[in-house]
Amino acid sequence: MSKHCEVSIDTIESDLKYLELLSHNFPTIADASTEIINLEAILNLPKGTEHFLTDLHGEYEAFQHVLKNASGVIKRKVNDIFGNTLRESEKKALCTLIYYPEEYIDLAISKEDDPNDWYKITLNQLIQVCRYVSSKYTRSKVRKSLPPDFSYIIQELLHESQLIPDKQDYFNGILNTIISTGRAKDFIAAICNVIQRLTIDTLHIVGDIYDRGPGAHIIMDTLCNYHSFDIQWGNHDILWMGAAAGNVSCICNVIRICTRYANLETLEDGYGINILPLARFAMDVYGDDPCNSFKPRVNDNYYKEKDLKLMAQMQKAISIIQFKLEGEIVKRHPEFKMDDRNLLDKINFEKGTVMIDGKEYTLNDTNFPTIDPNDPYKLTEEEAYLIDRLKSSFLNSEKLEKHMRCLYSKGSLYLKSNNNLLYHASIPIEANGDFRKVRVGNKDYKGKIYLDKVDRLAREAYFTEKNTPEKLYALDYMWYLWCGPDSPLFGKSKMATFERYFINEKEPQKEIKCPYFEHRDNEEICNKILTEFELSPEKSHIINGHVPVKTIKGETPIKANGKLLVIDGGFSKAYQPETGIAGYTLIYNSYGLQLIQHEPFESTHTAIAQGKDIISTTFVVEYTAKRMKVRDTDVGKELIKQIHYLQKLLTAYRKGIIKERK
Known part of the structure; x- marks a missing residue:
């Protein structure tokens, strides 16, 4: 008798309710035996690729x-x-x-x-x-x-x-x-x-299906119809997820990146997002502005000069709105520790300079017609109207909703699969290699527990219907995951978007990588991470x-x-x-x-x-x-469990504890 057959009566009685349910699928001794034979055969097949x-x-x-x-x-x-x-x-x-x-x-x-x-x-x-x-x-x-x-x-x-x-x-x-x-x-x-x-x-x-290239929506169409796949969210994916959930700062970032890479096809053709209101607003406000720092990055001559100029104007318009909206998020959440990202109030509009980290830099662009120096983070009426229309367009895109639901159902912040730990970017750690505590709300999290918490927040931001305080916090956290210094999806000291646009010097544009990237070549640190996620360091790998x-x-x-x-x-x-x-x-x-x-x-x-x-x-x-073989995989472990319970069901039939149904 095989080891699978060594089943005690006590364990059968403790699992009797489950075995009764299982008997509906395998109503006779012959049915249960045949399934055991089938599963044992599968266990001995080569592992799938x-x-x-x-x-x-x-x-x-x-x-x-x-x-x-x-x-x-x-x-x-x-x-x-x-x-x-x-x-x-x-x-x-x-x-x-x-x-x-x-x-x-x-x-x-x-x-x-x-x-x-x-x-x-x-x-x-x-x-x-x-x-x-x-x-x-x-x-x-x-x-x-x-x-x-x-x-x-x-x-x-x-x-x-x-x-x-x-x-x-x-x-x-x-x-x-x-x-x-x-x-x-x-x-x-x-x-x-x-x-x-x-x-x-x-x-x-x-991670990172979205942004830069022209066909993220086509990739998502392919994936949503694919036979077997999973996704570990990247920072660009979470940005689109935040936009689809209604975070207006995420919406601004999405549109800004699309205009930066002349990738309007994804917005307009892919998801039916109406950006005509933004184009009109940009022409009205920045019609005479060359917007030199905002010229799209293109590698061919597909676009005409006037199209590139309009995209530059649109990019500047949405960027200024983005900086204003992000400033409000930073004010709402001191625990994000991102006060250094609020730079609009550090601009000296008369001198044309900005103060960053105690040093004054000359701006290469001083045309800010929509910024009130006395209240720099306040949207103008036109900007507020525009962002409401853009938000409505994102929330009412059926194609976007379909793709986001696919991202949520097939995706996660990390995945353990066949002794491999998959996550897009990093795990927050200190310079000494210890897991870094990250404040979420009024509580600190670190390591695996932090990533589990963030995964739940991402789902709460999208699926909670009413604008409860919990949902609003989760929505703001979606933006933090995009660019926050302790975000496991970003992993840098800052996202220097303002500096890259408005300052020519390279020093303030530097984005310092978090300690994870210094330690990722350290086998001891990698083993520590694998252990934290309950994987064997001897058998496992991290994939980034x-x-x-x-x-x-x-x-x-x-x-x-x-x-x-x-x-x-x-x-x-x-x-x-x-x-x-x-x-x-x-x-x-x-x-x-x-x-x-x-x-x-x-x-x-x-x-x-x-x-x-x-x-x-x-x-x-x-x-x-x-x-x-299949028995060496996660699927194999599940099949072995199934065999174990089928063996219990067989014993229950033979001992008369459960009657055959045929």
């Missing part, structure tokens, strides 16, 4: 390509299967087809004299690839991944061998029928999508993003003797000049951890027309000689 990405920043084309090619994994599998039996050009074409089946089929067919022959060869090749990537899963899991229209046919093709003479005609007959009925294109697209889906078992996004790894300067993403991995490699084009690459993917499969370093992605059009894939380099971070 996890992919980790971070700091996508709206670069939707590169993100979608990395999903489609599984960070180069599909290409390697095609090489493993076909080796020297296919030319390199043929393997390249097959990979492009798998990535973009709907777009590539017609292009491939146009080059063929006999389309039916191409269909038959291609279908055979795709079935081989699909069989290969599905081999580590149960038939049940594969079946659930199949499109309903072709589920039965794909199952037959995957599980029937062409090598058996009696089956060869049957196999070929299916292929011929698919072609003759005109369903080949649809079938190819279906099986390509199955290959993509089975190659990545779980996707982890370690947030700070781009400057590979071009020789910086490595692997810290603390492999304990901590920083996988922000510059997915955002804005960061690629300083990183020298275009992002990382961390892959955790049954053989261990691999880090994939990506070169820049040109475009989807080039990928389809020229078969141009992302060039990726693989580095083995950690390798295990003994292949990991």
Whole structure:
């Protein structure tokens, strides 16, 4: 008898109510026994492949390509299967087809004299690839991944061998029928999508989906329909979450960043946010202002000069409103310790200077038509009206609400997954390595307890309907998470937005990183963090993003003797000049951890027309000689618990404590 069967009568009686409920799903001894056999079999399968990405920043084309090619994994599998039996050009074409089946089929067919022959060869090749990537899963899991229209046919093709003479005609007959009925294109697209889906078992996004790039809303559309994923919120995500919850300071920051990077598509086309009132206000107030410090950051000639000028004026207009609104939050919450961020009242309007940290600096822009020197944080009537309209637009965007609910349901501040601790930026710690106490309301929190508290506040800010004092505090804290000095999502002494716009000197623009970033290469500190989050330091890793790894300067993403991995490699084009690459993917499969370093992605059009894939380099971070199985994962632990209770149910049936239901 296996150890699972050693069940005492006392433990059965203590769990009797639960076992009675369980008996409804497994009403007989045979049902419970069959389920135990199934679960034991699953435990012995290889561990599913996890992919980790971070700091996508709206670069939707590169993100979608990395999903489609599984960070180069599909290409390697095609090489493993076909080796020297296919030319390199043929393997390249097959990979492009798998990535973009709907777009590539017609292009491939146009080059063929006999389309039916191409269909038959291609279908055979795709079935081989699909069989290969599905081999580590149960038939049940594969079946659930199949499109309903072709589920039965794909199952037959995957599980029937062409090598058996009696089956060869049957196999070929299916292929011929698919072609003759005109369903080949649809079938190819279906099986390509199955290959993509089975190659990545779980996707982890370690923060910062939003801002800078043009397609954060497209990334969210992709994620909301993805089969298995989770998100660890980044500071740019929390900013949008705060804006969607109605925090007007967050709304101003969102719009300011969109105008700064000439990314109005996300606001207008993605979420239907009406920014025309802001444009009108900016033209009225700053029509004669060149707004030189507010010129958008663009890398091409897509926009006309007059469009860039308007965006600069809009950026200045919303920035001034932002500084006013943020000043009120700082006044409301002395526990935030952010008085140094209130700079409007430090301006000498006659001299054109500002006092920062006891030193006077000359302003490069002294045109402040909406600031009252006697009450600098008060909104004008026009500004108050404008911000009300913008807030209404954010709160009434159905698409934004859908994406935010997805961020909340699939997201969290941190995640423990298969001995990995995932969080976007940092854990507040002191210079000596101790966990830093952070005041929230009238109480101090630190370490894991602080992150748990913040996670709850983020949910309260969005889901509490009435404007209770608790909700209003949570709303203000969403802004603090964006830019507060002790925020685990920010991790710097200040966000020097005012200084970057209005002061030419570099000294006041410096944002000093918190002690975490000094200590993250210290294995002892990393072990301390892992222990705080109830993970084994011997087996576990920390996975971060947030700070781009400057590979071009020789910086490595692997810290603390492999304990901590920083996988922000510059997915955002804005960061690629300083990183020298275009992002990382961390892959955790049954053989261990691999880090994939990506070169820049040109475009989807080039990928389809020229078969141009992302060039990726693989580095083995950690390798295990003994292949990991499902039983070694978090899912495995849950399955073992299920087996334990099913064994109890079996004993209850056999001892007559619970009667079979059939």
